[in-house]
Amino acid sequence: MxxxxxxxxxxxxxxxxxxxxxxxxxxxxxxxxxxxxxxxxxxxxxxxxxxxxxxxxxxxxxxxxxxxxxxxxxxxxxxxxxxxxxxxxxxxxxxxxxxxxxxxxxxxxxxxxxxxxxxxxxxxxxxxxxxxxxxxxxxxxxxxxxxxxxxxxxxxxxxxxxxxxxxxxxxxxxxxxxxxxxxxxxxxxxxxxxxxxxxxxxxxxxxxxxxxxxxxxxxxxxxxxxxxxxxxxxxLTRNLDELRSETLRREQVESNLRHLAYHDTVTGLPNRLAVREHVQTALMAKNPAGSALIMLDLDHFRTINEALGHDVGDKLLKAVATRLVSAVPSGSLVARPGGDEFALHLKLPVGLAPAGAALDIAGDLTKQLTAPFRIGAHDLAIGVSGGIALLPGMAGDVDSALRQVAMALHKAKATGRNRTIVFEQAMQAQADRRLLLEKGLRLALERDEFELHYQPQIDASGQFVAAEALLRWCHPIEGMISPEEFIPIAEEAGLIHAIGRYVMQRACVEREGWPTAHATARVSINVSPWQLFAQDFVTSLQEIVNATRTLPRQVTIEITESALLHDLDDLTRKIDELANCGFHFALDDFGSGYASLGHLKKLPLHELKIDRAFIENLQAGVTDPFVNAIITIAHEQKLLVVAEGVETEPQRVALVEMGCDAAQGHLISQPLRADSFCHWLEQQPARQVLANG
Structure with a gap:
């Protein structure tokens, strides 16, 4: 080759x-x-x-x-x-x-x-x-x-x-x-x-x-x-290296985002989402051990934020978180769902009553948290309210557990704060009824389910002088519901303003249907503190009386002592403005709340209504020094005095002997529907309404 x-x-x-x-x-x-x-x-x-x-x-x-x-x-x-x-x-x-x-x-x-x-x-x-x-x-x-x-x-x-x-x-x-x-x-x-x-x-x-x-x-x-x-x-190698770096960076970002999603930014504790997952995992276990979900709320924490600033408030939250983490047993969850609330999930000791063991643990935690905190130059002491839900207990899922502990905490705050309450099934029934009533209230006005009953007031001679309009709710399923039950719900749900306007307008319209012999009598209408402090309260009331052609002097506005806890200057200004238009004002349930003699002197009132709690023990021929003092002071201030809850003749006689101007109660008449009340009025002799002193 x-x-x-x-x-x-x-x-x-x-x-x-x-x-x-x-x-x-x-x-x-x-x-x-x-x-x-x-x-x-x-x-x-x-x-x-x-x-x-x-x-x-x-x-x-x-x-x-x-x-x-x-x-x-x-x-x-x-x-x-x-x-x-x-x-x-x-x-x-x-x-x-x-x-x-x-x-x-x-x-x-x-x-x-x-x-x-x-x-x-x-x-x-x-x-x-x-x-x-x-x-x-x-x-x-x-x-x-x-x-x-x-x-x-x-x-x-x-x-x-x-x-x-x-x-x-x-x-x-x-x-x-x-x-x-x-x-x-x-x-x-x-x-x-x-x-x-x-x-x-x-x-x-x-x-x-x-x-x-x-x-x-x-x-x-x-x-x-x-x-x-x-x-x-x-x-390709460079791109793969960059891709690996990007993947690592993305994993780090995802880890950070997950941490932010499941942890509180102020205290670093797990947040509400983490609590849900933790409790859900505990409930899904095959044989879940006895445990307790505890929710602690710092009483009046908002005051610290408003007085000392949010920086001090955040530092206090961190200090509370530190104490809780160091105080709970190992393996327990300490979280901050939000605001001034802290959630704990911990196992309960075996062999002890679950409720008692949970209350003991909550008591020890509360004792540690109520010890003063040194935050900068401030020594801060806080109160703590707590709610407890026993797991698995009656909670079938995490939502039920969270609802139960929230209801228990709400109960603790509503009954005086600085205490801890274990959830009971009755709380669920109360919450269900409250929800039922709130949903019903939103439809009650549209369905015309409200009606007014009138309870007359008589003077010492037994003649009619005025009537108080009392709101009643005839629920299509629950029947007649007391205002003591649904009015607080209406106030919290923001429905009281619409209901209050309805009562005012309906009372003025129905008052025009009273017999001519009592055309000068006044109708008393209760007003919620929430209505009083609404900016349009004065104009709204004036528009109603103008639309119904009712004279302001024929309307008495009853306010409760709880209204005096708020902006007293604003309240005084509104009462002055309406009083100048002719409206009368009465202080209702006097002696049961927060009114003082200074309030009587400062507010332009016309009437004083003594609470029924001071009337029930009155006897004819016996002068009650406290009631007598109230009547004397009211007369010194040129106020008419009306006694509520007069149920017996000896009570009425005792009031007349002490100089009380008028009485109201079942002795005179129970609250009557508008038509029945008109029929009652037709049987009463004509007499002018009591004049101001």
Whole structure:
């Protein structure tokens, strides 16, 4: 085997290796179309080089004819493959049309070469004298007669070469790094083509090295692709590193967000969401151990925020959290659901009554929290109210447990604060009824379920002087509901303003239906403190009396002592303004609340109503010093005195003996519906309403 043939076979092996390597190579887990095209081209070049080496080695003319025909066939396949590869290599946008043209031209030549009597290039082949290489070796030499398609083949070959030059120019214009290897190959190919053309035209006895030039294409293009693949691998590694860093950063952010979502920002304790999950997990256990959910509320914490600022308040919350964490047993949950509330979930000792054990634990915690806190320059002492729900107890789920502990805490705050109460089933019934009443109240006005009953007031001589309008609610399911039950709910739900306007308007309208003999009598209407402190109370009341054509002097507004706890100056201003319009004002339930003698002197009142608690023990002929003092002081202030809750004749006689101006109670009449009250009035003799002192 000659050195020339060996070089051809070595080049064939290199192309074969490059071809299979390219076909198996992947970029970022995917096969690159350009690398696939290069792999196919390399395999075809390997086949071409193998046939070239075989022709140079054989001495058989018949075998040489077959080998030449197959060599030309492979060449016809090489050009479409090269077009496919260079189109991808040059990043042509419209490479498919060029590939179609190449396949059409060289595909036609391929089939003609296979099925015609002679090949596309030679019509006949003859064996010539061996060619002696410069280093003394000889190779077989075969010469052929040009066929009719010889010019077509070489014209197509030259056109493909010129197209490749155009692609190279396009790469240079884009300043692509791919331009240099392609330019170098095209220059080498051009030199080899010129060398082959010189040998052919001069009929020199020398071998052509055009086939070996294909090795330059494989080496140059392969090196370029290798560097690009390495660059892609580097970018991929960098991107993977960045992705890992981003993933770690995102996990850290998610961890921080989860911590923020499940923890309180002030104290760092778990928040309401964390409490829900913790309690839910405890309830879902197969055999849940006895435990307690405790909710602690700092009494009047808002006062600290308002007086000393939120910074001091936040520091106090942190100090409370620290004490709680250090005081509870290990494994217990300490959380801050929000505001001034702290939640604890802890296991109860085995063998003790659950309620008693929970109260003992809550008592110890409360004792520690009520010890003074040193916050900056302030020594702060706080009260603590608590609610307890025993688990699993009657709580089937986490929502039930949270409702139960909230109801127990509300009960503790409503019954004086600074105490702890364990949830009982009766609280749930109360809460259910409260919800029922609140929902009903929102519809009661629309359904006209309210009605007014009137209870008359008589003077010492037994004659009618006035009547108090008392609101009643006739619930379609629950029946008659007492105002003592639904009025506080209406006040808390914000419905008292609409209900109060309804009562005022209805009382004025129904008062106009009283008999003419009592046309000057006044109707007393109770007003909630929430109504009094509404900004539009004065204008609203004036609009109602104007719309119903009621004289203000025929209306008495009854206020309770609890109204005096609020803005007394604002209350005084409104009473003055309405009193100047003619309205009368009465202080209701005097002696049961917070009124003082100073209030009597400051407020422009007209009447004083003694609470029924001071009336029930009165006896005829016996002067009660306290009631007598109230009547005396009221008369000194030129106020009319009305006694409420007069149930017996001895009570009425005792009041008359002490100088009480009027009495109201079941002794005179129980509260009556409007029509029944009008019928009662018709039986009473006419008399003017008591005049102011």
């Amino acid at each position: 000659t050195l020339f043939v060996s070089s051809q076979l070595i080049a064939c092996g290199i192309c074969l290796f490059a071809g299979f390597y390219s076909l198996l190579a992947r970029s970022a887990g995917q096969r690159d179309p350009m690398v696939l095209a290069f792999g196919n081209l390399c395999l075809l070049l390997a086949a071409y080089l193998l046939l070239t080496a075989s022709i140079a080695q054989t001495n058989s003319l018949n075998l040489a004819c077959s080998l030449v025909r197959w060599q030309v066939a492979i060449a016809c396949l090489i050009f479409p493959a090269a077009t496919w590869f260079i189109g991808h290599y040059a990043q042509l946008q419209r490479r498919r049309p060029w590939l179609g043209v190449a396949c059409a031209i060289f595909g036609g030549l391929f089939f003609v070469n296979l099925f015609s009597p002679s090949s596309v290039i030679y019509s006949a082949i003859a064996k010539g004298a061996p060619i002696v290489l410069p280093w003394g070796e000889t190779v077989s030499n075969f010469v052929g007669q040009k066929s009719s398609l010889f010019g077509v083949y070489y014209l197509a070959r030259d056109a493909a070469y010129l197209w490749a030059i155009g692609c190279c120019i396009a790469l240079w214009r884009r300043n692509s790094t791919r331009a240099r290897p392609l330019t170098l190959y095209l220059l080498i190919q051009a030199v080899a083509a010129i060398h082959g053309e010189v040998i052919s035209r001069a009929e020199l006895r020398s071998v052509s090295y055009e086939s070996l030039i294909f090795l330059a294409l494989v080496v140059l293009m392969g090196d370029q692709l290798r560097r690009e693949l390495q660059h892609r691998a580097t970018l």
